[in-house]
Amino acid sequence: MTHADLPQALVTGGTIGILGGGQLGRMLSVAAARLGYRTHIYDPGAHPPAGQVAQDVTTAAFDDVAALERFAAMVDIITYEFENIPTRALDLLQDRRPINPGRQALWVSQDRLVEKRFLRDLGLATAPFVPVASPEDLTAALAQVGMPSILKTRRFGYDGKGQARLETGDDYEAAHRSLGHAPCILEALVPFVCEVSVIIARDHLGASRCYDVPRNEHVNGILRRSFVPANVDARVADRSCRAATALADALDYVGVLALEFFVLADGSLLANEFAPRVHNSGHWTPEACATGQFEQHVRAVAGWPLGDVTRFHDVEMANLLGDEALAAPEDLLEDAVLTLYGKRDAKPGRKMGHLVKRLS
Numbered sequence: 001m002t003h004a005d006l007p008q009a010l011v012t013g014g015t016i017g018i019l020g021g022g023q024l025g026r027m028l029s030v031a032a033a034r035l036g037y038r039t040h041i042y043d044p045g046a047h048p049p050a051g052q053v054a055q056d057v058t059t060a061a062f063d064d065v066a067a068l069e070r071f072a073a074m075v076d077i078i079t080y081e082f083e084n085i086p087t088r089a090l091d092l093l094q095d096r097r098p099i100n101p102g103r104q105a106l107w108v109s110q111d112r113l114v115e116k117r118f119l120r121d122l123g124l125a126t127a128p129f130v131p132v133a134s135p136e137d138l139t140a141a142l143a144q145v146g147m148p149s150i151l152k153t154r155r156f157g158y159d160g161k162g163q164a165r166l167e168t169g170d171d172y173e174a175a176h177r178s179l180g181h182a183p184c185i186l187e188a189l190v191p192f193v194c195e196v197s198v199i200i201a202r203d204h205l206g207a208s209r210c211y212d213v214p215r216n217e218h219v220n221g222i223l224r225r226s227f228v229p230a231n232v233d234a235r236v237a238d239r240s241c242r243a244a245t246a247l248a249d250a251l252d253y254v255g256v257l258a259l260e261f262f263v264l265a266d267g268s269l270l271a272n273e274f275a276p277r278v279h280n281s282g283h284w285t286p287e288a289c290a291t292g293q294f295e296q297h298v299r300a301v302a303g304w305p306l307g308d309v310t311r312f313h314d315v316e317m318a319n320l321l322g323d324e325a326l327a328a329p330e331d332l333l334e335d336a337v338l339t340l341y342g343k344r345d346a347k348p349g350r351k352m353g354h355l356v357k358r359l360s
């Protein structure tokens with residue numbers, strides 16, 4: 001099949017419906033506008049950041065059937081910027097409009113246990129893990145995984161939330177209680193030398209492209225900085241891209257996906273998790289590459305061929321959390337490109353914007 005065989009790419013002026021209205025939906029909307037498209041944001045919250053730059057906003061819960069139906073009737077194609085959308089919403093929408101990435105990618109990524117098993121079944125190594133369905137399972141899991149380890153809720157964890165690190169002598173039951181005794185996995189804490197991620201885009205025809213891998217620094221589970229080049233061995237970068245390609249192919253994925261890895265001292269890679277969407281560790285791509293991740297995602301879901309991922313600059317991307325984004329703009333802007341997300345409330349730890357410094 002060639003692009004000529006595809007149903008027509010979305011026509012200029014067509015509307016892309018985006019489920020979720022955070023900063024990712026906002027940056028997707030800006031990229032869509034540059035390509036001549038309109039966006040319609042669907043978000044349960046008041047004042048979603050993406051609503052400031054989109055043409056339409058629906059404010060409704062993800063289980064509001066009537067609102068979902070109205071939304072579907074007003075858009076041409078649908079994508080999402082957030083993985084915790086109930087798959088039931090997609091079930092309803094997918095009968096009405098094309099949705100990319102598809103339901104399976106969303107479903108797998110929503111549950112850490114399903115996700116880790118999926119990655120393993122593809123032949124990708126992960127940190128050792130054991131499911132913890134109930135407080136009774138915890139003792140056996142601790143004996144199996146050992147210390148130090150990390151207890152993670154299977155669902156709804158993000159930016160370090162829904163996790164508890166366990167050391168010898170800790171009150172393990174209290175840690176599980178702090179996570180509401182939710183179904184969890186217990187994972188061995190791995191002594192990685194660094195973390196990298198692959199941002200990959202795949203089109204309707206199955207062609208895919210990986211950006212150069214960034215090296216990512218997290219603090220308290222939140223991404224603080226990404227550096228490109230990652231300064232990892234070329235073979236490590238190559239293996240990570242091949243792993244991401246295998247994952248995207250297995251999901252018959254259309255759009256941008258991010259796969260995160262731990263790199264061990266011997267150069268081996270452990271896959272941690274993937275996000276079926278544009279990703280924070282790819283926020284440097286619009287400033288450094290021929291085609292940024294947001295445009296790339298819009299191209300893929302709108303049925304265009306992918307853009308060139310050649311990188312022209314070495315970069316450092318830093319997230320601005322909480323009131324870091326309130327620093328005088330001239331200080332932030334001196335030698336960097338600033339993006340702010342238009343969020344009203346600079347709560348501690350909240351992602352408010354990011355800076356990209358071009359180093360070459």
Ligand code: AMP
Nearest residue numbers: 127150160187188189190218221272273
């Ligand atoms: P996650 O929510 O799984 O992406 O975890 C957030 C961050 O916590 C990761 O990016 C790592 O920095 C750290 N982390 C998570 N799991 C592990 C692990 N098994 N071993 C070491 N560090 C981890």
